[in-house]
Amino acid sequence: MPKKEKSYQEALSQLEAIVHSIENETLDVDVLSEKVKTALDLIAFCKTKLRHTEDTLRQAFDEE
Amino acid sequence: MTHLRLAELNHLIKETLDKQLEPTYWVVAEVGEMRQNSSGHCYLELVEKEGSQVSAKIKATIWCYTYQKLSRWFAAITGEELRAGMKILSHVEVKFHELYGLSLNVKDIDANFTLGERGRRRQEVIRQLIADGVMDMNKSLPLPAVPQQIAVISSPTAAGYGDFIDQLQNNRYGYSFGVHLFKAAMQGREAAESIITAMHEVYRVADQAIQPFDLLVIIRGGGTQVDLDCFDAYELASHVAQFPLPVVTGIGHERDETVVDMVAHTKMKTPTAVAEFLIGGMQQYEAQVEDYGSRIFRFAEQVVREKTYQLDSLQAQLKYAVSTQLGKSDQQLLRLKENMKQAVRLRLQTRQQQCEQLHTALKNGALSQLDKARTRLDTTARYLDLLSPEHVLRRGYTMTYVNGKPLATQQKVATGDTVTTVGRQQTLTSIVTSMEPRENA
Numbered sequence: 001m002p003k004k005e006k007s008y009q010e011a012l013s014q015l016e017a018i019v020h021s022i023e024n025e026t027l028d029v030d031v032l033s034e035k036v037k038t039a040l041d042l043i044a045f046c047k048t049k050l051r052h053t054e055d056t057l058r059q060a061f062d063e064e
Numbered sequence: 065m066t067h068l069r070l071a072e073l074n075h076l077i078k079e080t081l082d083k084q085l086e087p088t089y090w091v092v093a094e095v096g097e098m099r100q101n102s103s104g105h106c107y108l109e110l111v112e113k114e115g116s117q118v119s120a121k122i123k124a125t126i127w128c129y130t131y132q133k134l135s136r137w138f139a140a141i142t143g144e145e146l147r148a149g150m151k152i153l154s155h156v157e158v159k160f161h162e163l164y165g166l167s168l169n170v171k172d173i174d175a176n177f178t179l180g181e182r183g184r185r186r187q188e189v190i191r192q193l194i195a196d197g198v199m200d201m202n203k204s205l206p207l208p209a210v211p212q213q214i215a216v217i218s219s220p221t222a223a224g225y226g227d228f229i230d231q232l233q234n235n236r237y238g239y240s241f242g243v244h245l246f247k248a249a250m251q252g253r254e255a256a257e258s259i260i261t262a263m264h265e266v267y268r269v270a271d272q273a274i275q276p277f278d279l280l281v282i283i284r285g286g287g288t289q290v291d292l293d294c295f296d297a298y299e300l301a302s303h304v305a306q307f308p309l310p311v312v313t314g315i316g317h318e319r320d321e322t323v324v325d326m327v328a329h330t331k332m333k334t335p336t337a338v339a340e341f342l343i344g345g346m347q348q349y350e351a352q353v354e355d356y357g358s359r360i361f362r363f364a365e366q367v368v369r370e371k372t373y374q375l376d377s378l379q380a381q382l383k384y385a386v387s388t389q390l391g392k393s394d395q396q397l398l399r400l401k402e403n404m405k406q407a408v409r410l411r412l413q414t415r416q417q418q419c420e421q422l423h424t425a426l427k428n429g430a431l432s433q434l435d436k437a438r439t440r441l442d443t444t445a446r447y448l449d450l451l452s453p454e455h456v457l458r459r460g461y462t463m464t465y466v467n468g469k470p471l472a473t474q475q476k477v478a479t480g481d482t483v484t485t486v487g488r489q490q491t492l493t494s495i496v497t498s499m500e501p502r503e504n505a
Contacts, residue, residue: 008209015356039360
């Protein structure tokens with residue numbers, strides 16, 4: 001069983017949390033840059049995952 | 065015994081029927097078997113059922129020309145082809161042929177009756193689904209954040225399936241989909257059962273898939289209007305309603321939605337529209353991600369701008385504060401210098417005054433001491449003067465020396481010693497003749 005990948009929903013929730021904390025809390029600049037970096041990673045992850053999937057257009061029953 | 069030939073009997077039957085029956089009747093019946101021969105004539109059976117038992121049956125014919133006109137009209141109104149199992153209201157002429165026997169000649173069919181009939185059956189199915197409590201079950205499932213792993217039930221050869229795959233593969237955003245086809249017959253008598261079997265298969269495979277399915281898509285060929293009744297069937301609708309994944313339909317038809325469409329999570333008109341819906345779902349997700357991203361970066365930029373501004377202003381403040389402080393210190397120094405100068409000057413003045421006072425005091429003191437000393441000296445001098453031998457002599461006293469030494473110091477004086485007596489006017493010289501000690505000496 002391969003390690004379970006982060007789900008889209010998790011990624012979205014994390015981004016949402018970052019948006020919330022950035023927009024509603026006063027953050028230290030160091031924390032802020034850490035969060036921005038995390039956000040960048042999450043966005044890159046989502047964009048990549050949307051365009052690459054392991055078993056694209058597999059015809060489930062054609063192999064039988 | 066009189067008898068008839070068969071032909072005569074049949075002729076009699078024919079005559080009797082012609083005489084006794086109206087030229088035409090409107091008859092309600094269900095279409096039993098039905099086929100079209102090579103010349104385009106349609107041969108069918110009309111039946112009536114009580115439950116599952118056939119209680120009446122008769123052959124019927126729709127002649128080629130009538131059939132062409134009728135079937136087109138029928139399909140246009142009902143959205144379906146005339147086929148077995150349909151309840152119809154037909155306008156018939158009873159015919160008896162000596163050779164072929166009894167049959168009905170169908171002259172017309174009231175499509176609106178069938179529409180109403182089907183509507184009634186549909187309502188029954190819907191009522192049942194509501195009574196089962198499953199009508200909105202599939203709709204209440206949340207759509208996945210991203211519809212990427214798609215289970216598809218379709219006929220693999222259907223044009224609609226090809227369109228669907230094409231649309232997904234060539235989407236303009238470059239999204240990647242995992243499509244898993246589960247084959248099923250999408251029309252004909254076995255369609256409903258075949259689709260249900262495929263759904264069980266999806267459920268079974270979903271358990272073992274590397275990536276779980278996000279959605280189940282049910283699509284159908286499209287093209288000509290064909291049998292859609294299976295999508296109104298209770299069993300299939302019930303399965304779709306209770307399926308654990310959201311179901312999206314693209315059954316491809318012009319008429320009112322089928323019951324399966326009604327219970328599915330989302331109903332699309334065509335397979336292509338389903339593909340667009342899926343692509344739209346991914347797009348929406350990506351847009352959301354991008355929106356969050358731009359909010360984060362916009363805000364971060366703003367914070368950096370603010371911080372830079374703060375730093376600049378702090379720097380300016382610092383500069384100002386330093387220069388002010390320096391200015392102040394300069395002034396303070398100046399003031400201190402001035403103060404010190406004044407203090408020194410004051411102190412010097414004081415000291416000088418003190419010096420002068422001391423000087424004066426010293427001078428005065430010394431002078432008065434001198435005066436005093438002089439006075440004392442004068443007094444002493446005067447006193448001494450009074451005591452001087454001259455002065456004493458002047459007052460009548462004399463000084464006596466024995467043998468050149470003052471008498472006072474001379475202890476032993478003998479007779480015959482020379483005595484010198486000094487007076488004011490003269491000095492006398494005498495010889496000692498006698499001596500007597502003085503009393504009280």
